[in-house]
Amino acid sequence: MGKSEKTSLGRSLVKHHNHMIQESKDKGKYYKNLQKKVLESVTEVSDIDAIIEQAEEAERLYTINHSSSTPLSINLDTNSSSSVIAAEEWREQQKIEEALHASSLQVPRRPPWTPEMSVEELDANEKQAFLNWRRMLVSLEENEKLVLTPFEKNLDIWRQLWRVLERSDLIVMVVDARDPLFYRCPDLEAYAREIDEHKKIMLLVNKADLLPTDVREKWAEYFRLNNILFVFWSAIAATATLEGKVLKEQWRQPDNFQKTDDPDIMIYGRDELLSRLEFEAQEIVKVRNSRAASVSSQSSTVEYQRDQAVVGFVGYPNVGKSSTINALVGQKRTGVTSTPGKTKHFQTLIISEELMLCDCPGLVFPSFSSSRYEMIASGVLPIDRMTEHREAIQVVADKVPRRVIESVYNISLPKPKTYERQSRPPHAAELLRSYCASRGYVASSGLPDETKAARLILKDYIGGKLPHYAMPPGMTQGDEADIEDTEELEDILEGSESEDSTVGDETESEQVPGIDAVLDDLSSFDLANGLKSSKKVTAKKQTASHKQHKKPQRKKDRTWRVQNTEDGDGMPMVKVFQKPANTGPLMMR
Numbered sequence: 001m002g003k004s005e006k007t008s009l010g011r012s013l014v015k016h017h018n019h020m021i022q023e024s025k026d027k028g029k030y031y032k033n034l035q036k037k038v039l040e041s042v043t044e045v046s047d048i049d050a051i052i053e054q055a056e057e058a059e060r061l062y063t064i065n066h067s068s069s070t071p072l073s074i075n076l077d078t079n080s081s082s083s084v085i086a087a088e089e090w091r092e093q094q095k096i097e098e099a100l101h102a103s104s105l106q107v108p109r110r111p112p113w114t115p116e117m118s119v120e121e122l123d124a125n126e127k128q129a130f131l132n133w134r135r136m137l138v139s140l141e142e143n144e145k146l147v148l149t150p151f152e153k154n155l156d157i158w159r160q161l162w163r164v165l166e167r168s169d170l171i172v173m174v175v176d177a178r179d180p181l182f183y184r185c186p187d188l189e190a191y192a193r194e195i196d197e198h199k200k201i202m203l204l205v206n207k208a209d210l211l212p213t214d215v216r217e218k219w220a221e222y223f224r225l226n227n228i229l230f231v232f233w234s235a236i237a238a239t240a241t242l243e244g245k246v247l248k249e250q251w252r253q254p255d256n257f258q259k260t261d262d263p264d265i266m267i268y269g270r271d272e273l274l275s276r277l278e279f280e281a282q283e284i285v286k287v288r289n290s291r292a293a294s295v296s297s298q299s300s301t302v303e304y305q306r307d308q309a310v311v312g313f314v315g316y317p318n319v320g321k322s323s324t325i326n327a328l329v330g331q332k333r334t335g336v337t338s339t340p341g342k343t344k345h346f347q348t349l350i351i352s353e354e355l356m357l358c359d360c361p362g363l364v365f366p367s368f369s370s371s372r373y374e375m376i377a378s379g380v381l382p383i384d385r386m387t388e389h390r391e392a393i394q395v396v397a398d399k400v401p402r403r404v405i406e407s408v409y410n411i412s413l414p415k416p417k418t419y420e421r422q423s424r425p426p427h428a429a430e431l432l433r434s435y436c437a438s439r440g441y442v443a444s445s446g447l448p449d450e451t452k453a454a455r456l457i458l459k460d461y462i463g464g465k466l467p468h469y470a471m472p473p474g475m476t477q478g479d480e481a482d483i484e485d486t487e488e489l490e491d492i493l494e495g496s497e498s499e500d501s502t503v504g505d506e507t508e509s510e511q512v513p514g515i516d517a518v519l520d521d522l523s524s525f526d527l528a529n530g531l532k533s534s535k536k537v538t539a540k541k542q543t544a545s546h547k548q549h550k551k552p553q554r555k556k557d558r559t560w561r562v563q564n565t566e567d568g569d570g571m572p573m574v575k576v577f578q579k580p581a582n583t584g585p586l587m588m589r
């Protein structure tokens with residue numbers, strides 16, 4: 001080999017090496033820029049926005065790929081023959097369609113990638129995959145029986161989730177204990193296993209302080225039967241214990257904190273949760289390391305081994321991911337407010353040499369089942385997005401027993417008319433007007449300030465002052481009545497029994513009211529009807545109930561400033577070396 005050949009080989013090696021360094025710097029810069037960019041959650045896109053956005057995206061991709069994109073077919077005809085089909089029949093058909101298409105309701109997958117890919121290539125591939133995913137969801141909506149509720153449409157937020165899923169061994173899906181299945185995303189579990197079969201998902205059933213012990217028992221049974229790994233937890237209770245405080249809100253039932261030795265039913269404390277997370281995640285790390293060792297011994301490839309387990313926290317906005325991380329870390333590291341969607345970037349926190357936590361921004365996953373109003377009432381869409389406040393308040397009125405609302409607010413709701421089903425929940429208008437009347441909320445128009453009332457009631461519903469919870473699927477109303485310690489539910493059951501009954505004058509008169517009674521009632525159904533109850537509330541009570549309302553929490557700054565180091569991808573990392581008191585594996589009693 002001549003000298004000139006050696007030189008050119010050397011030069012090309014150096015060139016290649018420099019090229020690789022430049023590429024990794026570019027990638028680092030790219031992710032840093034992503035980090036600096038203020039990420040906005042996008043869940044609402046009108047048809048026209050979607051068309052413009054998708055057309056722009058398609059054109060951009062065309063330029064990149066030099067190939068034609070399939071034009072998007074978007075059905076703008078929202079009119080359908082649905083009006084001729086009875087609502088119930090329509091809902092039944094909808095349910096069948098939803099079940100048929102359940103498997104299409106996926107979270108977007110990150111396209112395959114390798115470290116050798118350029119930043120532009122990665123970016124274009126991810127955008128293309130995301131566009132395909134959006135297209136798939138649009139095509140689902142072409143089916144007039146399928147209605148997709150608002151979901152996250154910002155690719156950069158999904159990118160955060162992809163990275164958390166990839167790096168985590170144990171993925172903790174944080175859900176609200178009051179309706180765990182509403183906040184669960186089974187496809188996310190499937191996706192995590194697609195990335196790596198060894199990854200495990202655990203349901204962290206947070207806000208368990210708002211759930212009576214016997215309801216917890218029923219959910220524990222359901223989770224066990226369905227092979228779901230779960231833990232009951234209360235970030236707020238753990239934080240209070242850490243600070244030596246007591247949870248003292250008047251609506252919190254002492255029964256919810258009943259001591260139990262059953263590890264499935266007990267609400268975990270901070271140290272217990274840390275130990276359990278570390279134990280579960282370390283099991284995965286052990287399996288992975290032993291597989292890596294055997295691969296390395298059988299081939300020339302060296303598989304990467306590591307001892308630190310990564311636990312990623314994912315879930316809908318507002319379920320308490322940041323509160324959980326703060327409680328586990330033992331100090332405020334991520335901002336907590338009652339406004340959904342504040343966590344914009346994932347953050348890693350080193351707890352010990354064996355355990356690292358990773359907090360992901362909250363994501364609204366695509367779903368068929370819930371209405372936008374249910375999503376507002378469940379705290380996953382901000383109350384500010386509420387345009388039809390009565391619809392959202394109807395969700396509250398349907399889920400909280402009438403007597404409970406009356407007792408929490410010290411109000412008297414108008415009773416159902418004689419010709420109405422006596423067990424019917426209050427109408428949103430009745431609740432809003434009674435509430436306004438009792439508190440003297442009047443808008444500038446002189447009418448009850450329903451918007452203000454709706455916001456306050458929703459805050460109470462989300463915050464737990466208005467108690468409500470779902471039972472596991474298959475639970476009958478009788479079981480529910482067991483756990484609802486109110487006479488109102490007995491009334492409801494009695495009401496439904498009498499409705500079913502075929503004998504009895506009272507029942508008949510309830511079903512077929514006299515026309516005079518109906519006209520009488522209709523003429524009396526006016527604003528005054530709602531205002532009547534105001535007389536019952538004394539000025540003293542009004543002041544007291546004003547005091548009961550929590551001031552809305554101010555939006556706090558996130559603590560990205562405290563990030564003091566970076567990981568290999570240029571992502572921020574906060575080091576909080578803090579060995580939990582009890583790091584050994586949790587003994588299952």
Ligand SMILES: Nc1nc2c(ncn2[C@@H]2O[C@H](COP(=O)(O)OP(=O)(O)OP(=O)(O)O)[C@@H](O)[C@H]2O)c(=O)[nH]1
Pocket residue numbers: 206207208209210233234235236237316317318319320321322323324335336337338339340341342343360361362363463464
């Ligand atoms: N009752 C009760 N409330 C809780 C608990 N944990 C969190 N919260 C409340 O739930 C709200 C949301 O908590 P966050 O920790 O900010 O929720 P998040 O999941 O990080 O929200 P995003 O940043 O939007 O993803 C706050 O008002 C918390 O006080 C809990 O264990 N019990």
